[in-house]
Every structure is written in structure tokens, then in C-alpha cells.
Amino acid sequence: MQISELARATGVSARALRHYEDRGLLIPGRTGAGYRDYSESDVIRVAQIRAMIGAGLNTATIQRYLDCVRVDGHRPSLTMCPDLRAELDSIAERLAAKQADLRRTQQRLNELASAG
Amino acid sequence: MQISELARATGVSARALRHYEDRGLLIPGRTGAGYRDYSESDVIRVAQIRAMIGAGLNTATIQRYLDCVRVDGHRPSLTMCPDLRAELDSIAERLAAKQADLRRTQQRLNELASAG
DNA sequence: GTAGAGGTTGACGCCAGCGTGAAGGTCAAG
DNA sequence: CTTGACCTTCACGCTGGCGTCAACCTCTAC
Numbered sequence: 001m002q003i004s005e006l007a008r009a010t011g012v013s014a015r016a017l018r019h020y021e022d023r024g025l026l027i028p029g030r031t032g033a034g035y036r037d038y039s040e041s042d043v044i045r046v047a048q049i050r051a052m053i054g055a056g057l058n059t060a061t062i063q064r065y066l067d068c069v070r071v072d073g074h075r076p077s078l079t080m081c082p083d084l085r086a087e088l089d090s091i092a093e094r095l096a097a098k099q100a101d102l103r104r105t106q107q108r109l110n111e112l113a114s115a116g
Numbered sequence: 117m118q119i120s121e122l123a124r125a126t127g128v129s130a131r132a133l134r135h136y137e138d139r140g141l142l143i144p145g146r147t148g149a150g151y152r153d154y155s156e157s158d159v160i161r162v163a164q165i166r167a168m169i170g171a172g173l174n175t176a177t178i179q180r181y182l183d184c185v186r187v188d189g190h191r192p193s194l195t196m197c198p199d200l201r202a203e204l205d206s207i208a209e210r211l212a213a214k215q216a217d218l219r220r221t222q223q224r225l226n227e228l229a230s231a232g
Numbered sequence: 233g234t235a236g237a238g239g240t241t242g243a244c245g246c247c248a249g250c251g252t253g254a255a256g257g258t259c260a261a262g
Numbered sequence: 263c264t265t266g267a268c269c270t271t272c273a274c275g276c277t278g279g280c281g282t283c284a285a286c287c288t289c290t291a292c
Binding site: 013015018019023033034035 | 279282
């Protein structure tokens with residue numbers, strides 16, 4: 001299928017799909033005219049990508065995870081990728097740090113707003 | 117005083133002080149040679165700026181309301197600036213939204229990590 | 233053939249507070 | 263005169279997923 005069709009099927013913009021290809025997350029075939037030619041399985045793949053982006057992973061990390069899945073085969077197993085475990089842990093740490101930072105900011109804002 | 121002296125007195129980098137001037141938050145005098153010449157009161161002003169940045173305000177907002185905030189020692193207080201209240205409320209809303217967003221991200225990350 | 237819908241590859245813009253050289257002027261001290 | 267410390271004004275870099283032209287090619291329909 002063409003890019004706009006995949007865009008409609010996934011709810012992701014065509015620009016985003018090209019961006020994923022730039023980052024090596026999605027590698028469609030090409031027609032004779034140079035048009036991108038996506039398969040049905042790419043719908044699922046895009047859903048996976050979106051899920052991981054929503055979980056705070058960047059595209060570089062996502063690419064490593066997808067490569068991992070490809071090697072593993074059918075069932076996605078994180079035990080095949082020990083490095084990914086550490087990666088997810090560090091991401092969780094960063095999120096926790098962000099949250100703590102945000103709470104401190106809210107605290108200071110409250111102090112500012114309640115002053116006077 | 118010169119910029120490095122104010123930087124030491126406030127714990128803020130010279131680059132940041134120049135940045136505050138670019139944004140119209142701090143307007144030092146100039147010596148004959150073009151050197152920035154800060155006054156003692158600028159030490160307090162920088163403390164006010166840092167307090168507001170720490171509370172999540174951007175430089176444009178800070179410029180509008182800088183004169184409304186006084187820092188007595190370590191504790192900021194507000195003088196009469198009615199619009200500032202509304203501004204602070206909207207900032208508080210944005211912070212709350214960010215926090216909710218962050219929690220959703222953590223939730224999705226947990227789901228991903230436990231999917232192995 | 234021509235209009236129009238849709239495809240392609242760049243490449244800059246965004247949000248924002250600075251970090252970090254680059255290139256060069258000022259000034260007290262040896 | 264010459265270090266060398268400190269000052270000045272640009273101006274790009276950073277973080278990063280994607281919006282948004284721009285300039286141009288492809289295919290279908292009338």
C-alpha cells in the first residue's frame with residue numbers, strides 16, 4: 001500500500017512514517033517509480049513504534065528493540081536482550097527524575113502564588 | 117560591579133546574565149569601555165528571576181511580572197499584580213497536565229517492561 | 233494534453249534557556 | 263611591550279519528533 005493509505009490505517013502522518021524510515025524503524029519496499037510500498041504487517045509495526053514512543057523511548061532505542069524482536073522471531077521476548085532491560089530501567093529513572101523535578105517546580109510555584 | 121562578580125555573587129553563569137539582558141530582565145549600566153556595570157540591587161533582582169524560572173515561568177512572562185515579585189531573604193512575596201494570579205494559575209494547569217502526561221508514560225513503560 | 237491528486241527528496245522551523253567556542257577589545261601588572 | 267585575565271558581540275549547538283513549505287516527478291481521468 002502507499003504511504004497515505006498506511007497513514008490513514010494507523011492514524012500517523014505520512015511525514016512521521018518517512019521520519020521512522022529515516023531512523024531505520026520502518027523499511028518499506030519501492031515501486032518502479034520510487035513510491036514507498038508498505039505491507040500489511042507494517043500496520044502492526046507502526047502500532048508498536050507508537051506504543052514505544054508513548055512509553056518515552058527515543059527512536060534510536062526503538063530501533064535496537066525492533067532489531068531484537070526480529071532476531072527472536074515470533075514471540076517478543078525481552079530476555080533475549082539483556083541490554084534492553086537496563087535501557088528500560090534507565091528510562092524509568094529519567095522519568096522518575098522528571099517527575100520529581102516537576103513536583104519541586106509545582107512546590108515553588110505554590111510558594112510564589114501563596115505569598116504576599 | 118562587573119559581570120563575573122555578579123555571577124559569583126548569585127551563582128548564575130555570566131552567559132545566563134547576558135541572556136537575561138537579551139530578554140529584557142536585567143539592564144545594567146555600561147562603563148566607557150562598554151563593560152556591563154551592575155548595581156548591588158541586581159543581586160536581588162537575579163534572585164527574583166531565578167525564583168520565577170524555578171517556578172516554571174518563561175522569560176517573557178517574567179519580564180511582565182518581575183516588578184511584582186519581591187524576595188525578602190529567601191522567601192518571595194507578591195505585590196499587587198492582578199493579572200499575575202491568573203497567569204500563575206494557567207502555569208499551574210500546564211504543570212498538572214505535564215505531570216499527568218508523565219504518569220501515563222510511566223504506566224506504558226511499565227506495561228512494556230512487564231511484557232517480556 | 234492537461235488538470236489534479238498524490239508521490240519523492242531535501243531542508244528549515246519549533247520550544248528555550250542557556251553552553252560553548254570564535255574573533256577581538258580593555259586594562260592592570262611585570 | 264607583553265602576558266593574561268576579563269570584557270565585548272555574534273552565532274551555532276543542544277534535545278527530538280515531526281510540521282511545513284519548496285521544487286519536482288508519476289499516474290489517472292477526462
